[in-house]
Amino acid sequence: MPATIVDIKEKTGLSLATISKYLNGGNVLPENKVKIEAAIKELHYEVNELARGLVTNKTNTVGILVFSIESPFTGMILHHVGEALRKKGYGMLIVDSCDDEQIEARNVKYLISKKVDGIIVLPVASRGDFLSPAKNAKIPIVLLDRSLSDIQYDCVRIDNRKSTYNAMKELINRNHKKIAVIASEREYTGRERFNGFMEAMRDAGLEVPADYQIRGTHSIATGYNGMKKLMALKDRPTGVFMSNYEITLGAMLSMNEAGFRCPDDISLLGFDDQLFFHLLQPQVYMVEQPMKALGDRAVELLIGRMNGIIDEDPIEIALGTRLQEGNSIKTL
Amino acid sequence: MPATIVDIKEKTGLSLATISKYLNGGNVLPENKVKIEAAIKELHYEVNELARGLVTNKTNTVGILVFSIESPFTGMILHHVGEALRKKGYGMLIVDSCDDEQIEARNVKYLISKKVDGIIVLPVASRGDFLSPAKNAKIPIVLLDRSLSDIQYDCVRIDNRKSTYNAMKELINRNHKKIAVIASEREYTGRERFNGFMEAMRDAGLEVPADYQIRGTHSIATGYNGMKKLMALKDRPTGVFMSNYEITLGAMLSMNEAGFRCPDDISLLGFDDQLFFHLLQPQVYMVEQPMKALGDRAVELLIGRMNGIIDEDPIEIALGTRLQEGNSIKTL
DNA sequence: CTGTTAGCGCTTTCAC
């Protein structure tokens, strides 16, 4: 049996109120302070946060709902989110949706029953109904990385469309005319980047035939199979835009296997810089996200909501990106 | 205010006991069942796990203490651990030690105060004193991936020493005599793999001069700088063993930069297969860990302890590994 | 500054 506040009370002869006050940083006579601290050490006392949370109705815990904990992107974002929360005195309760909407919906209820003070969501679903239990429970919610199509929540993300649009200039300005795309149509980010791609092409007066538009999910398989299809085309593209890290990985994998060279055979433009891409020859042009800023802003916004400091309508924050230059694009 | 069991009571006219029984899967008259379910739906009722945990003294939550949530290794392991726990009806409370022993020690106390039923630890520290608060609180503990030097806890990991020893045959059997090592001396796994390396060399009758032994941490920087030093040597090694994923990454990065070719200039043997290594030319020989098995066994063992089914002395489970073949080793 | 007391939302005897 772990020690409770009552054990401390008996050991010190003080009242529960005094001990509670000490635990919560209130003023206590120096001599009593010493007594309490001695008792705590001796009994290995550790506050029972369940009991505390039950009465205060606060857990100092933020729920983090991630689409997949396996993704390196998730790991990086969790690191920054966690650090920002820790600095503010909050812990995080991470739940993994395993890229599955069913699990995601269940996880929302789980977080509610754990009485988290707020929720940061990197969603799987593109519609927002799965969040309504949390909304009903009046738990502040901030979306991170991905927005939702129907309901409006606070959201911190990059400007996917504009980032893609701008990055596409690298290919277009070097006279590429036949440019293909491999993008997710399931994830919000993939769809937005696809749109940015199409806009850039349209504004450049370039056609994108149907077989240059490969849609799938943000997975290695999509990149791998997509690039395979493109390479098999009689009229191959000279450049390819890939909408995220896993797709880029898969696409390069299949180019390597097929013996296609970049940029000699095909020029590449990717998304999500990861350090190991520097290993590759050639280095791929990549759109790089400001990971720390994403985490910081999400936490800042959420805490603002939790404290009632921010009280306006839902806010959408779209951060800018940076293009990591490489030598994967040939000038035609 | 979220609905409570009392609201359900008033709505249905039943007693708290009956409703509680229903919530916990007990037998209730069909008509009452219907009433309760209707009330739950109408009121958006969700059990308060704080209150429940307070009385049952169980949270159905396992604390996971990870050395760094940013590492791709961690992401993969968390995925498998999480899945195994979910199947058994447990949630996980992940805390990130950020590779910092201070934070790690604080996190243990945090998990205790959150009343987790058990803890899985991927430790930063190599000594085990930071875990004694949990031990005092009688919370079952299972180490994962890394063992500790002083105290004995249940541990699930690979056989680092033997895996390395066996993998080294690839270099040795191809007549490499001048083999260097870049390994962590901070992490348990790095030290064990270093020992396996040295044993293999000794048993093959090969010397390892001091400047062939690069020690550091499991970081890209260690790999990068380490390989740089090796390349600058007047008497360069023909083969290099690297003790984990980050080191392998860093080492290859610096080889690429310096224009050194593998396997022509230097043959490579690494640790921790990750999919994107397949992108690289040449493909590196890598020792691959059984990630799913690691997670499954750790969860199995922990739950055994929590239920008191397993009740022996600490168990150390050392799983085998698989060598992912490549073409990064030249025959001399 | 300290003590007394009520109660957070739930489970769990124990009668009925």
Place this chain on the structure above:
DNA sequence: GTGAAAGCGCTAACAG
């Protein structure tokens, strides 16, 4: 099968 009541460990008035 159901209900009444006690209590998990803590905080928050309030009185002193």
